Amino acid sequence: MHINLKNELLQDHWFVVGFGLAVLFATVTLLGPPLAPFDPWDMSFAPISPPTAQHFLGVNDGGQDIFSELLYAVRNTVAFGLVSGLVALTLGVIIGLISGWFGGFVDTVLMRLADVLLAIPAIMILILTAALLRPSPVVLALILAGLMWPTISKAIRAQTLSLRESLHIRAAEQIGGGNWYIIRRHLMPEMFPLYLIGFAAKARMAMFMEASLAFLGLFDPSRKSLGMMISYALKYYYMDIWWNWLLPPIGCLSLLIMTVTFLAISLEKVLDPRLKQTMGERTA
Amino acid sequence: MSLSMDKLSVLYHDGLHSIQALDEVSIELKPGACLALIGESGSGKTTLGHACLGLLPQNASVEGRISLNGQQIDYSDETSLNQLRWNRLAMVFQNGAANFNPVYRIINQVAEPLIQRADIGQAEAMLIAAQALSELGLNHDECNRFPHQLSGGQIQRALLAMALILDPEVLILDEPTSGLDAVTKTIVADVIQKARSGNKTVLLITHDLEFAVHNSDTITMLYLGQIMETLPAEDLLTSPLHPFTLALSRSYPAMSTARDLGGIRGDAFYRTVHQHGRQEGEAYRHSHIQSPGSGHESSHAPPTGCLFQNRCTQALDRCRTEPVALELIGDHQVRCLRHGIVSILDLKQVEKSYGDVVALRPTDLTIKAGEVFSIVGETGSGKTTLAMTAAGAFKPDNGTRVFDGHDMDEWIRRDYKSLARQIGVIYQSPAESISHRFTVLEAVAEPLKIHGLCRNSEERLERVIRVLAHVHLSTDKAFLGRYPHELNMGALQRVSMARALILNPSLLIADEPTSSLDPSVQAKVLKLLLDLQIELGLSMLFVTHDIGLARKISDRLGVMLQGRLIEFGPASLVIDKPLHPYTRLLIDSVSGLSRKSFNSGSSRVEPGGCPFEHRCTRAKDVCKKKNPQMLERDHRSVACHFPWDRPR
Secondary structure: OOOOHHHHHHOOHHHHHHHHHHHHHHHHHHHHHHHOOOOOOOOOOOOOEOOOOOOOOOEOOOOOEHHHHHHHHHHHHHHHHHHHHHHHHHHHHHHHHHHHHHOHHHHHHHHHHHHHHHHOOHHHHHHHHHHHHOOOHHHHHHHHHHHHHHHHHHHHHHHHHHHOOOHHHHHHHHHOOOHHHHHHHHHHHHOHHHHHHHHHHHHHHHHHHHHHHHHOOOOOOOOOOHHHHHHHHHHOOOOOOHHHHHHHHHHHHHHHHHHHHHHHHHHHHHHOOOOHHHHHHHHO | OOEEEEEEEEEEEEOOEEEEEEEEEEEEEOOOOEEEEEEOOOOOHHHHHHHHHOOOOOOEEEEEEEEEOOEEOOOOOHHHHHHHEOOOEEEEOOOHHHHOOOOOOHHHHHHHHHHHHHOOOHHHHHHHHHHHHHHOOOOHHHHOOOHHHOOHHHHHHHHHHHHHOOOOOEEEEEOOOOOOOHHHHHHHHHHHHHHHHOOOEEEEEEOOHHHHHHHOOEEEEEEOOEEEEEEEHHHOOOOOOOHHHHHHHHHOOOOOOOOOOOOOOOOOOEEEEEEEOOOOOOOEEEEEEEOOOOOOOOOEEOOOOOOOHHHOOOOOOHHHHOOOOOEEEOOEEEOOOOOOOOEEEEEEEEEEEEOOEEEEEEEEEEEEOOOEEEEEEOOOOOHHHHHHHHHOOOOOOEEEEEEOOEEHHHHHHHHHHHHHOOEEEEOOOHHHHOOOOOOHHHHHHHHHHHOOOOOOHHHHHHHHHHHHHHOOOOOOHHHHOOOHHHOOHHHHHHHHHHHHHOOOOOEEEEEOOOOOOOHHHHHHHHHHHHHHHHHOOOEEEEEEOOHHHHHHHOOEEEEEEOOEEEEEEEHHHHHHOOOOHHHHHHHHHHOOOOOOOOOOOOOOOOOOOOOOHHHOOOOOHHHHHOOOOEEEEOOEEEEOOOOOOOOO
């Protein structure tokens, strides 16, 4: 890349904060089980006890350690968001590129399909599928990805259409570059910022969606999830548990979403030199 | 009196090697005609003159025959030969004063042939000599001077007087104008004119192309002892058929040519011939073309094949081996396997429109091998569309495209890549035509990568470095790793030139390559481009809106107006004597002669009418109704009902 990436990134506050949070969540996600002091399914502790030196965040109504539960829940939510976001991004990029570069009939078919999907509310489909078919979380993540790609591919297609008229791509075509070569060497690198924006938006949406479905109780109740924790904690909101039981999952969810957003903004700014000057203000 | 040479060959023997000065030269000179013999130095011009007079040195061997009035001259008979010299065959030697004896007065030397050959008495001879000298403008005082007291022009006149003194029937002039100023040259021209009107035969040996064009009727081009082309004199600067003739005429600073001097790619000094094997039958005679830095082995030319092929802009593989004979094409005699200069690109009636915007009306465009063709026109006249159609990047709606003798559309369908290798394109904006994510190395190597050439990265690097050196760019590692936005426009345009050249194309298409550069950088880039065009033997299509620029670089020039070429021909003619009113307007606007403001030609064109009609001062009714056809006039094509016929 053109720039001294390390220095540029370290000078960017968005990146430093985002990266710090990302390291924290990555550690939790990867090392959650060994870090957890107790088995989160172990119901052998005194229900609804305040935090102690042993139980950092206390114990919930079922006699389970909240801190351990939180570690497992973050892991599930992050995995769901990443899988769903990545799959949506991949689908969106491939479909957008094909649609924009080849045009014609292929374009028409793919974009009408995208329009149909855009018209369907994703949350409704997910609630119905989860309630009726009770699929595994992975399948739900994939279904969500299948509903989320159209916005990404619309953006990619629009950018492809404008890029294909640019001189360096016409020059590469004139030299004899094939479709695959031009897509790989000229189109894909040009759209890096779009991938970041697309991925960040979709991963955010997927994490939030996961929390919502869990909150509604549509997942296996034994599966640990931030949404489910919030939902259970809310039943006892009249007790003095909000700061040790309700706040941690809500805070984790917010921070997760912020992490993804911060990283996307900073990378986009730094990696695309032409956006560098204006981007900070624009996305913020 | 006619002079003819039939398969005249002259070899100078020099130890093992022989220098082939003339190779089967056949020339026919009719009474009253003047034939100019033109070639580079070392092409055998003077040898031919000397051979006619039997003045070749001892080590020369002559084959073939020279006849005067159909009678073969016997060069072994010294006495009859002496009768022939001066009386019937006279020669003006080159190098002026060196031909005179420094210790005798001019007039004595001019009278000498009279005394020696015509048995005329001393006194009478002196009178005749004085008369002859005064006819050429030397007065009494000057006649009595010694050679070193005369100027170059006066010496040349004295030499002419001496050659003419016995009223010979055949006059051979060897470089009579070299070292003479333009005004003094007219005296030589007068002599030639007089001799021709006196039904004498003149053989003019010269390298002064313009002088030859004005004073002879036929020109023979000699290259390394072989006739390459024989053509009518007036065609030399406008429509030569042999690549050598074109290249040589481009090297000559004629008043009528506007383009900067070109030159011929490569070098050639002389041609040697030698035999391997002494016995009869197994003797293998082969020739070498000696050029700077060539050894015996490296310069091995096959015994057959075209002598000019290594400097030619259109040589094929078979030009190296197949023998070439002179053939008659129109009124030219040409020695070329490809029957004269070929068209590298031939567009016929191409049309293109974007939706309801017509970018290109039916237009023809021909680019000849080795020439620079410029397209000039205002913005929106379809220049870029035409150039990109020529490059194969745009598909025309109608019309045919032929590249190097093959149908381009069929070629594109069959194997676009092999066509793309033949055509390099330089775009208007170098910053946009190179991806900003590529380094210099990646950008220049991109064509290699696309074509799967030089897969080995070291080999690729070497090739990139070679082409970068060609365009005078740095080749160090730091530069190769630079990004486009780190370079200035001049360097960037050179990078895109390197990109266009790395696949060794035969046609280069440059779309306003210098419009984003300031004048000093533009000058450097253009000079480089033209040098490369000559040295690599490229054909070039140059698109520009600047007719002043086009004048400096093009061999031929076309003016575009609203999607159509309305006038094209040799650049100097189009600029000096524009035939189309629009061309004239364009040139007048540049030179500040025209200050009239026209409603600048929007696409408001009456269907079927002439696109220039509403701005034209010469328009008549027919211009409104009928779009003019292309007329062939004065060596060019023009689309106008009423072209200008007299110069401004």
